[in-house]
Amino acid sequence: MAAGGLSAADAARALAAIDWQRPWLAPYRVLGQLAVQQVVQGAGVAQALNALVEQGQVPDPGVYFAAQDALPAGLSYERFIFEQRRVPTREHLHDFFNGLIWLHWPRAKRQLNAWQAQAIAQDGIGARRGPLRDAITLLDENGALLCAPPALVAALEQRQWQRAFLELRPLWRQARLHLFGHALLEKLVQPRKPITAHVLQALPAIETVASADAWLATQLSAEALAGKPFNPVPVLGVPGWDEGNAAAGFYDDPLVFRPPRTA
Known part of the structure; x- marks a missing residue:
């Protein structure tokens, strides 16, 4: 073993x-x-x-x-x-x-690894990773890249779940959610409704993993990533990814599809 x-x-x-x-x-x-x-x-x-x-x-x-x-x-x-x-x-x-x-995703993985190594060389290994290494870990373990029309992106950012997944459902034909996090893929071997990805928004035109890899490796800066520009998206809400999500009631679960945060 x-x-x-x-x-x-x-x-x-x-x-x-x-x-x-x-x-x-x-x-x-x-x-x-x-x-x-x-x-x-x-x-x-x-x-x-x-x-x-x-x-x-x-x-x-x-x-x-x-x-x-x-x-x-x-x-x-x-x-x-x-x-x-x-x-x-x-x-x-x-x-x-x-x-x-x-x-x-070899280019993106090498870039994330280089940022990790640079941060370790500068700060060492401590009890806390620091904002950049923490964000890299989130992306590496549980991240995804969303390429979608602006209206759909805005609805997801605002956690308007009924609008994003039902009212704007036809727009998902123009969208791609590329799963990047290996822990996320591991969890989805046994799919459960609460499984949620940390999602980055990319250009709407990115359709293939190879193009998404190139975008993530060249267009995302360490400074931007350190700000944790993620949005939560319960992945089984994506049309076609769960048999039950065509019904409006699927998105009424507040423990999964949580309302927007209040100030």
């Missing part, structure tokens, strides 16, 4: 249970299924992810996946990745999805 991970058999069972027909997994389906197939056949998670690169299934992301025990004691995870270009990877759903994000 890898440190902090599962046994190889348990990891294989967990990965085999992923429902790749879920709409939010569509961008990751092809590579994800190939990697799962290799894990089920006996490969470790890191080995399976590396094989996708070595076999030419995906361009080189600029990092190599390694077993968790490659990380030396006392060295921060982020600094190790920045200096060694190796990503410590456990036999676990969490790290499996982290690897898939590295393969699909």
